[in-house]
Amino acid sequence: MENIVSVDEGGEAFIELLNANRVDYIFLNPGTASVSIQEALSKFKALGKRAPDVILSLHEFVALSAAHGYFMVSGKPQVVLVHLALGTLQLGGALLNAQRGRAGVVICATRVPSSREGKRTGVPPFPLHWIHEQLDQSGTVRGYVKWEYELRSTETLPEVVQRAFQIASTEPCGPVYLVLPQDLLGEKMKEVHIPPVARHAAASAPQVDMNILEEAATTLIQAKEPLIITGYSGRHPQAVGSLVELAEALGARVVTSQYYMNFPTTHPLCGGFSAESYLKDADVVLVIDHDVPYIPARANLKADARLIHFDIDTVKPGFPMWGFAADILAECDSSKALPILSQIIRQKASPEDKARFRARFHQLQAEHQKQREHWQDLAMSKASQKPISADWLCHCLSEVLDDDTIVVEEVVTSHFAVLRSLPRTRPGTFFTSEGASLGWALGAALGAKLASPNSTVVTLVGDGTFIFGSPVSTLWAASVYRAPFLCVIFNNRSYKTPKGALRSAYGKESFSEKTGVWVGVDIKPSPDYALIARACGAYGQLVEDPEDLKPALKKAIEQVRQGKPAVVDARIE
Numbered sequence: 277m278e279n280i281v282s283v284d285e286g287g288e289a290f291i292e293l294l295n296a297n298r299v300d301y302i303f304l305n306p307g308t309a310s311v312s313i314q315e316a317l318s319k320f321k322a323l324g325k326r327a328p329d330v331i332l333s334l335h336e337f338v339a340l341s342a343a344h345g346y347f348m349v350s351g352k353p354q355v356v357l358v359h360l361a362l363g364t365l366q367l368g369g370a371l372l373n374a375q376r377g378r379a380g381v382v383i384c385a386t387r388v389p390s391s392r393e394g395k396r397t398g399v400p401p402f403p404l405h406w407i408h409e410q411l412d413q414s415g416t417v418r419g420y421v422k423w424e425y426e427l428r429s430t431e432t433l434p435e436v437v438q439r440a441f442q443i444a445s446t447e448p449c450g451p452v453y454l455v456l457p458q459d460l461l462g463e464k465m466k467e468v469h470i471p472p473v474a475r476h477a478a479a480s481a482p483q484v485d486m487n488i489l490e491e492a493a494t495t496l497i498q499a500k501e502p503l504i505i506t507g508y509s510g511r512h513p514q515a516v517g518s519l520v521e522l523a524e525a526l527g528a529r530v531v532t533s534q535y536y537m538n539f540p541t542t543h544p545l546c547g548g549f550s551a552e553s554y555l556k557d558a559d560v561v562l563v564i565d566h567d568v569p570y571i572p573a574r575a576n577l578k579a580d581a582r583l584i585h586f587d588i589d590t591v592k593p594g595f596p597m598w599g600f601a602a603d604i605l606a607e608c609d610s611s612k613a614l615p616i617l618s619q620i621i622r623q624k625a626s627p628e629d630k631a632r633f634r635a636r637f638h639q640l641q642a643e644h645q646k647q648r649e650h651w652q653d654l655a656m657s658k659a660s661q662k663p664i665s666a667d668w669l670c671h672c673l674s675e676v677l678d679d680d681t682i683v684v685e686e687v688v689t690s691h692f693a694v695l696r697s698l699p700r701t702r703p704g705t706f707f708t709s710e711g712a713s714l715g716w717a718l719g720a721a722l723g724a725k726l727a728s729p730n731s732t733v734v735t736l737v738g739d740g741t742f743i744f745g746s747p748v749s750t751l752w753a754a755s756v757y758r759a760p761f762l763c764v765i766f767n768n769r770s771y772k773t774p775k776g777a778l779r780s781a782y783g784k785e786s787f788s789e790k791t792g793v794w795v796g797v798d799i800k801p802s803p804d805y806a807l808i809a810r811a812c813g814a815y816g817q818l819v820e821d822p823e824d825l826k827p828a829l830k831k832a833i834e835q836v837r838q839g840k841p842a843v844v845d846a847r848i849e
Contacts, residue, residue, distance in 0.1 A: 292470060293438070295326055295328070302328045303338075305357070309458040334748065337745075342722045343381045345721060349727035369714075375420045380451070385454075413426070440452045483608055501557045505551050509536070509610045510539075510703060516537065520540065526633055565588060590606070680732070684761075690768075714744045721761045722754050732833065739799060743803075755841055760841040
């Protein structure tokens with residue numbers, strides 16, 4: 277039933293609508309056109325009324341990355357509020373990350389008044405409006421969001437805000453963009469009609485037709501070398517157990533991307549993090565929630581292999597070019613489809629089939645154990661290496677972090693070292709970015725800590741990623757808003773990916789290789805990132821000796837548990 281609430285201005289009506297949607301945080305980078313919302317928040321606080329808390333974000337990139345991280349952990353859309361078209365531009369690559377990561381976020385941007393003087397705009401005289409006004413403010417983001425709209429009247433504010441939340445939280449989730457003209461935010465109102473949120477909630481995800489599940493089950497049962505590849509199924513924590521159940525029912529190898537914690541990395545059926553070496557033998561491949569399950573230029577399916585693809589985003593309309601031919605393609609919520617598929621397999625499989633599955637399980641278990649022992653030996657062999665090895669750093673992390681620690685990872689060139697040497701076994705304890713814009717992890721760690729305040733949050737980043745992540749903005753917010761996390765910098769003092777590309781393109785006979793002069797890739801001398809941390813009220817420590825790693829990490833975690841953000845700058849190879 278509709279609820280009618282007394283308000284004085286459009287800004288107050290907006291806050292009441294956020295309350296109705298149980299928004300916890302507004303990640304705000306303010307401007308002269310957001311004053312009506314800021315005044316409404318002050319009024320609500322003074323009167324003891326509920327209102328979202330504000331996280332002042334000193335850079336817009338951090339605001340959106342934090343809202344992204346909050347959504348990944350909680351599944352609840354939050355609000356990012358930025359200033360005009362300019363603040364929208366400052367979101368930068370965080371918007372690509374939110375799009376590719378299917379992050380349900382409601383991005384709001386103010387707009388200059390439509391009249392010359394405006395209505396209580398709080399903005400400078402109108403000539404400056406001409407500088408800020410764009411022909412199509414939403415056009416900047418249109419290709420990156422699920423929905424965009426500009427508010428045209430306070431009368432439609434309830435419907436518009438509710439639609440924003442509904443679209444953002446309906447799978448496949450994603451960012452939405454709402455333009456709020458300042459003259460409407462400052463417009464006088466007497467009341468706002470709050471629609472019943474439950475009647476405008478996210479739509480339920482489609483379910484797989486039983487005939488398709490039956491066909492998929494039969495195909496998997498008949499497979500001699502089944503392979504499961506999963507990308508982001510772990511966004512639903514309950515899907516992790518369902519995938520374990522399915523894999524065990526079949527005795528099938530699982531390759532996981534680890535965008536989320538999709539499958540326990542210590543499980544006997546975990547085959548690692550790349551499918552390339554397994555595709556030559558697989559006769560049936562089950563892809564679950566994945567955008568790029570393999571790279572055809574590196575490895576491809578056997579000619580007679582069958583591919584089954586279950587995904588909430590099947591045909592990827594947001595990708596201009598995409599094509600992985602599937603024999604069975606089904607749009608579904610995998611967390612609901614997998615238990616049914618497992619049940620059908622158990623019912624249809626003969627005693628002979630089940631014996632074959634058990635034999636395959638034991639074979640894969642032995643391979644998995646051998647693989648893990650190799651990774652362990654690799655890390656231990658580099659225990660005294662200087663500069664520090666990424667594998668040894670990850671091994672040390674594995675010894676000081678508990679299973680419940682939330683790890684937010686964006687180390688890029690050391691990514692596989694993290695996956696090899698830092699096991700994750702519990703749902704909701706590992707997150708990486710599905711986008712391509714570096715810097716996401718710092719803000720995402722802030723958002724993750726806000727979403728799960730009782731959890732220890734650790735973010736792993738490269739030195740370039742640390743710089744891109746606007747560390748002053750993020751660490752300041754983590755300190756001020758009591759959302760401490762540990763940041764471990766895998767500092768190789770370079771842009772290592774472009775360096776690898778140079779080597780790949782020009783080989784050992786290149787001028788770069790022969791002379792040792794690498795143009796535009798080295799970050800030397802390295803900035804003192806620990807000092808930057810201390811300047812923002814965080815704990816900071818530089819580590820160059822591998823023997824010092826464990827004590828340094830333990831001390832940093834203790835600082836975090838005492839309420840202080842921490843940065844460990846580890847100088848690696």
